[in-house]
Amino acid sequence: MEHWFTDIAQALVNWLMGLGLSAGWADFVLLIVQWLCIVMIVTINVIILIWLERKVSGFIQLRLGPNRLGPYGAFQTIADAIKLLTKEDIIPSRTDKWIFMTAPLFFIVVSVMLYAVIPMGDGMQVVDFNVGLLYFISIGSLSTICLLMAGWGSNNKWSMLGAMRAVAQMISYEIPLAISLLGVVMIAGSLRLSDIVVAQGNIWFVLLQPIAFITYFIAATAELNRGPFDMPEAEQELTAGAYTEYTGMRWALFFLAEYTNLVAVSALCATMFFGGWQGPGLPSWLWIIIKTYLIMLVFMWMKWTFPRIRMDHLMSFSWKILLPVSLANLVLTGFGLEFFKWMGWW
Amino acid sequence: MDISLADLAFIILAGFTLLTALGVVLFKNIVHSAIMLVFSFLGVAGIYFTMHAGFLGLVQILVYAGAISVLIIFAIMLVMNQDPEKTNLPSPNIPNIMAGTYLTILLVGALVGSIWFTSFPEKVAPVSGDELGLLTGLMLGDYVIPLELAALLLLVAVVGAIILARGAEHK
């Protein structure tokens, strides 16, 4: 069980080498196969996640959620996906056509790129980058451009407002997000995500860095544009924010990307604070799936509990509370580390 | 000629960067130019990656593509009040064109000259082991004072910008 996927990958490489390919090209083919797997995982995950989200929201609101199609409404999302695939792709006439059309594509590409560095099990990482965490944060910051493209390209005031809010919010919350993760990096002594996982062999970093965890969680919610920080979408005032003009598959791509980001951020949270793929008994890849899903459930729980926060409160919360707290945590961690070293406990 | 995978990657990335940079200059819509600028930054970041400077490439993406370009796009959007298709036309002013041409010749000349007169070693020895650690050692060890000075400069710039935007209080 533990080595299923690594064994498959090794077998594939061996087979390719047996066909006479050089090691570099075999690795290249393996990389492509891994990407395809990631895209598949992302798509299937989104189908499950949308169903889960609707179920969770229903339960919280004393409803049943989808329960018509299949057992417990499990096929509802599949039906929705088919509907979206077959829908007409409407491009409004006065949009900035190329920007409008390519924005969802870039958005989904950026979201899928996040998965390159996430350790999805023992030795199951597409690229074990020595600055994996920085990679995650910087690639994540690119999604602001995609949202801005969508908002600008739509040539619609709601879209533009939504995009501007999204960008302002994402840029503001990126800073506390990165700084809160720095505390973990200081303890682990590496930006390599697999090193960070290994460093949590004895104790999860959520226990060593509780403040960092809380700030990360809040900032990540804002980065994902999820409730209670879903100002960019704010259905009641902006219809759907930057996605207002999108239809059919392009809209579905945005949706896909949002949930892809959710999974990625939750997986990063599990990796950084909850010991990643480490856990007793079960295989490593199952552990990270369990942890990621539990964190996502908490995200959903928060989304359906709290009301939306006003835009200026959102911004002042980021700059006046979250950023000082995460900076203080950074300083505290530094002093703590030195203190521990001085006492000889580290 | 023998082309390795790394060479191929460099050629593709350099071509991409140049094309997008040309796009920045030639597009008539300045928003398109700004988005091309983002791609150009990404291309430069890709070149850093091929040279095993992952940290630098990621900082390039985070700071330039993720933040600075958004600022540029915001600034463009906020001040633009005419037909977007005519926002990035060449200047009709002859002295402007002359100045631009002069500057271009100067820059290209300086670049070509510096490449021409520098003696590149045949093969740079690859950085052994932890290139990130080396970079950190340089930045926070030998060059910590310039780094902190640069940070101070940026801080002063931010404070100045806020004062300009909000207006200083006169007592």
Place this chain on the structure above:
Amino acid sequence: MYGKGLLKGLWITFKHSFEKKDLVVRYPEQMPHLQERFRGSLAFDFEKCIACGICIRNCPNNVLSMETAKDEDSKKKKLMQYTIDLQYCMFCNLCVEDCPTNSLYFTHDFELSQFHRDDIKRVYHRPPELDQQEAAQKTSDQDTQTAADDKKEKQLRAMINAINKNPQKVLARVLDGEEQVEVLAAVLMADEKKLARMAEMMITDKEKAKKVALAFVKKELKEREKGGDQ
């Protein structure tokens, strides 16, 4: 303490997600309970309608329309077709409120969606039973008419016979003096038409018969006087 409210909210939603979900009506299997005055789809009772058109004039959205024809016999408006175009209906109740015969009413049927726009329209054609019924009504009316006529004729003949047989006794019902009765009897015997009229009047309207009889007698007496003079 900051965040206490947030935790409280999270705890409430957490509890809610494990509560029994019996607040919702599982609709297709379980119909919702509708109040008595619930306004579902508009329905129409063809037999009650008198084609007055008040509903059509009241409707703010031109939902209602009807086709009428003139009945040949009775010169009355006859409703041929009544249309409710429910897609425009806003269920304002103005038509139902003002219908004098309560032929329009709201039902509890709320499943109004259709695949085609035309299916939303409800057209009520004149039911053929209604025409048959009307025809039956008419013939039965005629039957009773003829029966009544027969009866009248019989009565009339009986009266004429009675007058012929015993003019003194019968005509005493309309005139007082014996002399007058005799005069009248003579007049009536002489003229059969007058006899028939008198008999009919005696059956239907006694007062009129009395007046007419008096007039007859006076005329006869005058004529007799004239004749005597000559």
